Amino acid sequence: MSIPKMRAVRDNMGFSIARSDLTADAGAAGGSLVDRIFSLVSGAIQSRQVVTGTRLPSVRRLAEDCAISRDTAARAYDKLVAHGLVESRRGAGYFVKLAGARRSPDKAPPRPSLFYPGGLDAVSTMRLELQRPSQALISRSGIGTLPEHWMDEPSIAGALRAVARGNQRAMATAGDPQGYLPLRHQLQVKLQEVGLHVDPGNLILTSGATDALNLVLLCFLRYPREKVLIEQPCQPILTERMMSAGLEMHAVPRLSDGPDLDVLRALCVEHKPRFFFLSTALHNPTGTHVAPHKAFQILRLAEEFNLTLVEDDTYGDLIPSGTAGAVTRLASLDQLQRVIHIGSFSKTMAPGLRVGYLAASSERIEWMATYRALNCLASNSLAERTVYRLLSEGNYRHHCEQLRMRLADLRPRAADALQRLGLTLAHEPDAGLYLWADLGEGVDAFRVSQQLLEQGHLTAPGRLFSLAHASHMRFNIATMLEGDVLSALARVLGR
Structure with a gap:
């Protein structure tokens, strides 16, 4: 878009905009009066017609010169401030903050170099x-993650529009610390398909599976050097979180049919860990499942050594519907007595739509919900309502x-x-x-x-x-x- 010519008058008021400028810009910029004023001022800044520190007309002066309402003038300035082009100085007015080209909001700023003692390996x-x-x-x-063009964009867009048309007063409150109740009811139905019968009260919605894992770590593993079991290999984010918490990890080799049970028993005898983090379906990175006979033996070991099993089912929705029931989940076998079950929609719907969940016994859920209420003041209501729409209208099932x-x-x-x-x-x-x-x-x-x-x-x-x-x-x-x-x-x- 070419920058329209402005009557930029360098006087004690900096420069001014007249109604004729907005009329001339209407064909080029289009849009509302707010957008036209934004276009004029940002164009002048980018083309260096005005310099850093130049004072803009007051809201009242801009409204009078352009024959617009003060509300329109104020909203135009608010947009310029939001884009980092103008700053508001209390009692003095609005001043140009940034001269020269403006960084495109579509491009992420470069990340600063990270430094750790001893260097980043x-x-x-x-x-x-x-x-x-x-x-x-x-x-x-x-x-x-899946490629961007694999997302079901029409369904997501439709769900977002439906949420936007709903009652937005729900956003005025922090919401339920366990998450949007209708979505938890929908999850109750979904989990029944894999044999897990769970009450909505035994579910907590999270910002993806990583947030769910983090909640487990923060609630139950808060002592440095506490011993935990993980699979080898396993997803990097889990080991990173455990390292940051100061936990002592011991690895159980992952075989083609699940964890090596001999090593699991030996580690339980030697280290007496309280938690074992594993995946029973579509393990990352091997893609293997835990065989049914091993699932029963893992639960027996958990009973023998008082072990809590944290089951990551992030990729479970990618299992073909005809074989989904044949894949054994630990949570389905013991119905959450010793298992905390974690799932997510981020891998299948969209990485940016961060909604996950965990299911656990009433005692564990009560403790985690209390912790969450004290440390996370509000749930991600918009994302949770969007996911609810996708699940309840059947779009998600078709997409999977x-x-x-x-x-x-x-x-x-x-x-x-x-x-x-x-x-x-x-x-x-x-x-x-x-x-x-x-x-x-x-x-x-x-x-x-x-x-x-x-x-x-x-x-x-x-x-x-x-x-x-x-x-x-x-x-x-x-x-x-x-x-x-x-x-x-x-x-x-x-x-």
């Missing part, structure tokens, strides 16, 4: 890269079926492509988002990932998930066949 750097959006990347086979079909189509092609490169699949999953592959004996997958990153390919080396899997790499089958990452990997490996 390379693995942590790669973990940050996995979370950092970048237009310069050619491919992102290492990300843990579409996701499963797309992944089922890509999975054999992705597996075949990796095997043709000479990679060995640790397991060929029947569902889910990932393939977990071994690059070969003696290959340092992290060094390979660094070389690929220099070429614009973001990957997920095994050291992100386990130091014992240095030659492994996790591949997102929804993104790995795009961006020529496999050709780049073959060149780096010399194959």
Whole structure:
């Protein structure tokens, strides 16, 4: 848009805008009077017609000169202030704050360099890269989310509009610390499909699965050096949170049918941990399920050693509907006596729509709800109401079926492509988002990932998930066949 000519009068009032300026700008800028005034002033600042410190007309003067209401003038100035172009000085008026080009609000500001005593190690750097959006990347086979164009945008947009048309007075209160009750009722119905019979009072809504995990850590594991069990390999965010809490982690190897029970028993005998964090369905990164016979044995060990099991079911909705009931959840077996069950919609709906949940016994829920009420003053009511709409109107069920079909189509092609490169699949999953592959004996997958990153390919080396899997790499089958990452990997490996 070209910048309209303004009568910028450099006098003791800085510059002025007349009604004729708004009329001249109407064809170029369009929109409301607020938008036209914003366009005129921001254009003048960007083209350096005015400089930092220039005083703008008062709200009353602007309203009179442009024959507009004072409310319109005030809202135009509020928009300029919100965009960082103008500052309001109490008792003095409005002044130009920023001269020159304005940063586009669509681009995230560069992150400051992080510093830790002793430096930030390379693995942590790669973990940050996995979370950092970048237009310069050619491919992102290492990300843990679905591609943006896989989102059900029409349904999400419709749900948001429906929420916006509703009663907004609910936003005036902090809401229920356990989350939006109608959504918890909807979750009650949803969880019954996997054999978990839970009352809405035994559910807490969270900002995704990570927030749910964090709530468990903060409520029950608050003492440094307390011993906990995790799977190996496991998702990086879990180990990061535990390290930040000062917990002492002990790893249980993940086999093709679930945790190694001999190691689990030995660690329980030696360290007497109180909590074991694991995934029973579509484990990240291997894509494996816990076999039914192992699920029963894990519960027996939990009973024997007074162990609480924290079950992460983040990817459970990607299991084909015909086989969903055949996958054993620990929470379904013991009905939340020793299990805290965690789920999320962020992976399947949209990463930015942060809604997750946890289900637990009444005693644990009461403690976590009390903690949440004291430390989190309000729930994410807008997101929770949006997710409720998507679930209750059936859109989400259809969307998940579409996701499963797309992944089922890509999975054999992705597996075949990796095997043709000479990679060995640790397991060929029947569902889910990932393939977990071994690059070969003696290959340092992290060094390979660094070389690929220099070429614009973001990957997920095994050291992100386990130091014992240095030659492994996790591949997102929804993104790995795009961006020529496999050709780049073959060149780096010399194959």
